[in-house]
Amino acid sequence: MGQPKKSRSRRFPPRPRSLAGRREQAASILDRLAENYPDSACALVHRNAFELLVATVLSAQTTDARVNSVTPTLFAHFPDPTTMASAPLEVLEEILHPLGFYRAKARSLNGLANGLIERFNGVVPATLEELITLPGVGRKTANVVLGNAFGIPGITVDTHVGRLSRRWGWTRETDPVKAEMELAKILPQPQWTTICHRVIDHGRQVCHSRKPACLECPLADICPSFDIE
Protein backbone atom coordinates (compact mmCIF):
# COMPACT_ATOMS: atom_id res chain seq x y z
CA MET A 1 0.00 0.00 0.00
CA GLY A 2 1.49 3.37 -1.03
CA GLN A 3 2.21 6.31 1.23
CA PRO A 4 -0.95 8.34 1.82
CA LYS A 5 -1.07 11.68 0.03
CA LYS A 6 -0.83 14.85 2.07
CA SER A 7 -4.00 16.86 2.33
CA ARG A 8 -4.24 20.62 2.53
CA SER A 9 -5.41 22.34 5.67
CA ARG A 10 -9.19 22.56 5.46
CA ARG A 11 -12.23 22.91 7.62
CA PHE A 12 -13.97 19.75 6.52
CA PRO A 13 -12.56 16.68 4.77
CA PRO A 14 -14.08 15.47 1.51
CA ARG A 15 -16.77 12.84 1.96
CA PRO A 16 -19.08 10.74 -0.20
CA ARG A 17 -22.22 12.65 -1.21
CA SER A 18 -24.64 9.79 -0.73
CA LEU A 19 -25.65 8.18 2.54
CA ALA A 20 -24.75 4.79 1.09
CA GLY A 21 -21.30 6.09 0.20
CA ARG A 22 -20.81 7.50 3.67
CA ARG A 23 -21.89 4.20 5.22
CA GLU A 24 -19.39 2.35 3.06
CA GLN A 25 -16.58 4.73 3.96
CA ALA A 26 -17.49 4.49 7.65
CA ALA A 27 -17.47 0.68 7.44
CA SER A 28 -13.82 0.63 6.38
CA ILE A 29 -12.90 2.87 9.31
CA LEU A 30 -14.95 0.71 11.69
CA ASP A 31 -13.15 -2.43 10.49
CA ARG A 32 -9.80 -0.80 11.10
CA LEU A 33 -10.85 0.40 14.56
CA ALA A 34 -12.06 -3.10 15.44
CA GLU A 35 -8.68 -4.54 14.42
CA ASN A 36 -6.79 -2.03 16.53
CA TYR A 37 -9.08 -1.69 19.53
CA PRO A 38 -10.68 -5.13 19.99
CA ASP A 39 -11.09 -4.73 23.75
CA SER A 40 -12.36 -1.17 24.03
CA ALA A 41 -14.86 -0.81 26.84
CA CYS A 42 -16.31 1.68 29.28
CA ALA A 43 -13.43 3.08 31.33
CA LEU A 44 -15.62 4.07 34.30
CA VAL A 45 -15.52 1.33 36.92
CA HIS A 46 -19.03 0.37 38.03
CA ARG A 47 -21.01 -2.59 39.38
CA ASN A 48 -24.53 -1.51 38.46
CA ALA A 49 -26.57 1.11 36.64
CA PHE A 50 -26.68 3.46 39.62
CA GLU A 51 -22.90 3.47 40.00
CA LEU A 52 -22.41 4.04 36.28
CA LEU A 53 -24.92 6.89 36.27
CA VAL A 54 -23.17 8.58 39.18
CA ALA A 55 -19.68 7.99 37.72
CA THR A 56 -20.74 9.40 34.36
CA VAL A 57 -22.20 12.53 35.94
CA LEU A 58 -18.95 12.96 37.89
CA SER A 59 -16.81 12.54 34.76
CA ALA A 60 -17.72 16.03 33.46
CA GLN A 61 -14.62 18.26 33.36
CA THR A 62 -12.30 15.52 34.61
CA THR A 63 -10.77 12.20 33.57
CA ASP A 64 -12.27 8.75 33.96
CA ALA A 65 -9.16 7.70 35.92
CA ARG A 66 -9.75 10.46 38.44
CA VAL A 67 -13.39 9.49 38.79
CA ASN A 68 -12.34 5.87 39.35
CA SER A 69 -10.05 7.03 42.14
CA VAL A 70 -12.92 8.46 44.21
CA THR A 71 -15.87 6.20 43.43
CA PRO A 72 -14.80 3.23 45.62
CA THR A 73 -14.93 5.49 48.69
CA LEU A 74 -18.08 7.20 47.49
CA PHE A 75 -19.99 3.95 46.95
CA ALA A 76 -18.67 2.42 50.18
CA HIS A 77 -20.36 5.29 52.04
CA PHE A 78 -23.39 5.80 49.78
CA PRO A 79 -24.14 2.63 47.79
CA ASP A 80 -27.65 3.52 46.59
CA PRO A 81 -29.97 6.45 45.86
CA THR A 82 -31.47 6.40 49.35
CA THR A 83 -28.18 6.84 51.18
CA MET A 84 -26.86 9.31 48.61
CA ALA A 85 -30.00 11.45 48.76
CA SER A 86 -29.49 12.03 52.47
CA ALA A 87 -25.69 12.26 52.36
CA PRO A 88 -24.33 15.33 54.18
CA LEU A 89 -23.01 17.74 51.56
CA GLU A 90 -19.76 18.29 53.44
CA VAL A 91 -19.01 14.55 53.39
CA LEU A 92 -19.73 14.34 49.66
CA GLU A 93 -17.56 17.41 49.04
CA GLU A 94 -14.65 15.89 50.90
CA ILE A 95 -14.85 12.66 48.90
CA LEU A 96 -15.27 14.48 45.59
CA HIS A 97 -12.58 17.07 46.27
CA PRO A 98 -9.96 15.51 43.90
CA LEU A 99 -12.33 15.93 40.93
CA GLY A 100 -12.56 19.73 41.02
CA PHE A 101 -15.95 21.50 41.00
CA TYR A 102 -16.57 19.35 44.06
CA ARG A 103 -19.21 21.60 45.62
CA ALA A 104 -21.32 21.62 42.46
CA LYS A 105 -20.77 17.88 41.99
CA ALA A 106 -21.84 17.13 45.57
CA ARG A 107 -25.07 19.09 45.07
CA SER A 108 -25.54 17.39 41.72
CA LEU A 109 -25.34 13.90 43.27
CA ASN A 110 -27.82 14.87 45.98
CA GLY A 111 -30.24 16.13 43.32
CA LEU A 112 -29.74 13.09 41.13
CA ALA A 113 -30.37 10.66 44.00
CA ASN A 114 -33.47 12.59 45.08
CA GLY A 115 -34.77 12.57 41.51
CA LEU A 116 -34.31 8.81 41.32
CA ILE A 117 -36.24 8.27 44.54
CA GLU A 118 -39.04 10.73 43.85
CA ARG A 119 -39.71 9.76 40.24
CA PHE A 120 -38.40 6.24 39.78
CA ASN A 121 -38.64 4.58 43.22
CA GLY A 122 -34.86 4.59 43.47
CA VAL A 123 -34.40 2.50 40.32
CA VAL A 124 -32.37 3.82 37.39
CA PRO A 125 -34.75 3.94 34.41
CA ALA A 126 -33.75 2.17 31.20
CA THR A 127 -35.01 4.65 28.62
CA LEU A 128 -33.39 7.77 27.27
CA GLU A 129 -36.61 9.75 27.66
CA GLU A 130 -36.77 8.98 31.39
CA LEU A 131 -33.05 9.30 32.09
CA ILE A 132 -32.82 12.83 30.67
CA THR A 133 -35.53 14.01 33.08
CA LEU A 134 -33.10 13.47 35.97
CA PRO A 135 -31.14 16.49 37.24
CA GLY A 136 -27.73 16.77 35.57
CA VAL A 137 -28.39 13.97 33.06
CA GLY A 138 -28.18 14.84 29.35
CA ARG A 139 -28.26 12.64 26.27
CA LYS A 140 -24.55 11.88 26.51
CA THR A 141 -24.80 10.53 30.06
CA ALA A 142 -28.05 8.73 29.26
CA ASN A 143 -26.50 6.96 26.27
CA VAL A 144 -23.49 5.86 28.33
CA VAL A 145 -25.84 4.30 30.90
CA LEU A 146 -28.13 2.71 28.30
CA GLY A 147 -25.24 1.21 26.36
CA ASN A 148 -23.09 -0.01 29.22
CA ALA A 149 -25.54 -0.85 32.00
CA PHE A 150 -28.56 -2.01 29.99
CA GLY A 151 -27.05 -3.23 26.71
CA ILE A 152 -29.19 -0.79 24.72
CA PRO A 153 -27.05 0.67 21.91
CA GLY A 154 -26.41 4.37 22.28
CA ILE A 155 -24.19 6.93 20.54
CA THR A 156 -22.21 9.01 23.00
CA VAL A 157 -20.96 12.19 21.33
CA ASP A 158 -18.25 13.32 23.71
CA THR A 159 -15.31 15.51 22.72
CA HIS A 160 -13.44 12.60 21.05
CA VAL A 161 -16.39 11.15 19.16
CA GLY A 162 -17.39 14.61 17.92
CA ARG A 163 -13.88 15.54 16.78
CA LEU A 164 -13.03 12.25 15.08
CA SER A 165 -16.44 12.02 13.42
CA ARG A 166 -15.81 15.39 11.80
CA ARG A 167 -12.30 14.38 10.75
CA TRP A 168 -13.69 11.26 9.10
CA GLY A 169 -16.50 13.13 7.36
CA TRP A 170 -19.21 11.29 9.30
CA THR A 171 -20.73 14.62 10.27
CA ARG A 172 -20.04 18.33 10.00
CA GLU A 173 -22.09 19.18 13.06
CA THR A 174 -20.46 20.60 16.16
CA ASP A 175 -23.68 20.34 18.15
CA PRO A 176 -23.54 16.92 19.90
CA VAL A 177 -27.24 16.18 19.50
CA LYS A 178 -27.25 17.01 15.77
CA ALA A 179 -24.04 15.00 15.34
CA GLU A 180 -25.64 12.04 17.14
CA MET A 181 -28.58 12.13 14.72
CA GLU A 182 -26.23 12.11 11.71
CA LEU A 183 -24.08 9.31 13.10
CA ALA A 184 -27.20 7.24 13.78
CA LYS A 185 -27.86 7.23 10.04
CA ILE A 186 -24.50 5.83 9.01
CA LEU A 187 -23.29 3.64 11.88
CA PRO A 188 -24.70 0.12 12.47
CA GLN A 189 -27.05 0.36 15.46
CA PRO A 190 -26.13 -2.91 17.23
CA GLN A 191 -22.53 -1.67 17.48
CA TRP A 192 -23.13 1.94 18.54
CA THR A 193 -21.82 1.51 22.09
CA THR A 194 -18.71 -0.43 21.10
CA ILE A 195 -17.96 1.94 18.22
CA CYS A 196 -17.99 4.89 20.60
CA HIS A 197 -15.55 3.15 22.96
CA ARG A 198 -13.19 2.47 20.05
CA VAL A 199 -13.42 6.01 18.72
CA ILE A 200 -12.75 7.39 22.21
CA ASP A 201 -9.70 5.13 22.60
CA HIS A 202 -8.37 6.24 19.20
CA GLY A 203 -8.97 9.88 20.11
CA ARG A 204 -7.13 9.48 23.39
CA GLN A 205 -4.21 7.46 22.05
CA VAL A 206 -3.60 8.70 18.49
CA CYS A 207 -5.96 11.23 16.96
CA HIS A 208 -5.34 13.95 19.52
CA SER A 209 -7.17 17.23 19.47
CA ARG A 210 -4.20 19.49 18.78
CA LYS A 211 -1.57 17.25 17.21
CA PRO A 212 -3.02 14.06 15.77
CA ALA A 213 -0.29 11.47 15.31
CA CYS A 214 -1.14 10.86 11.65
CA LEU A 215 2.22 9.35 10.74
CA GLU A 216 1.77 6.60 13.35
CA CYS A 217 -1.96 6.17 12.79
CA PRO A 218 -3.28 2.75 11.71
CA LEU A 219 -6.01 4.55 9.75
CA ALA A 220 -3.61 6.78 7.80
CA ASP A 221 -4.24 5.21 4.39
CA ILE A 222 -8.03 5.49 4.62
CA CYS A 223 -8.52 8.68 6.66
CA PRO A 224 -9.82 11.69 4.70
CA SER A 225 -8.09 14.01 7.20
CA PHE A 226 -4.64 12.43 7.06
CA ASP A 227 -2.01 15.02 7.92
CA ILE A 228 -4.48 17.70 8.94
CA GLU A 229 -2.88 20.87 10.26
Ligand code: SF4
Ligand atom coordinates in the same frame (compact mmCIF):
# COMPACT_ATOMS: atom_id res chain seq x y z
S1 SF4 B 1 -4.52 10.59 13.49
FE1 SF4 B 1 -4.61 11.56 11.47
S2 SF4 B 1 -4.80 9.84 10.04
FE2 SF4 B 1 -5.34 9.08 12.07
S3 SF4 B 1 -7.54 9.27 12.22
FE3 SF4 B 1 -6.67 11.14 13.10
S4 SF4 B 1 -6.60 12.61 11.39
FE4 SF4 B 1 -6.87 10.57 10.50
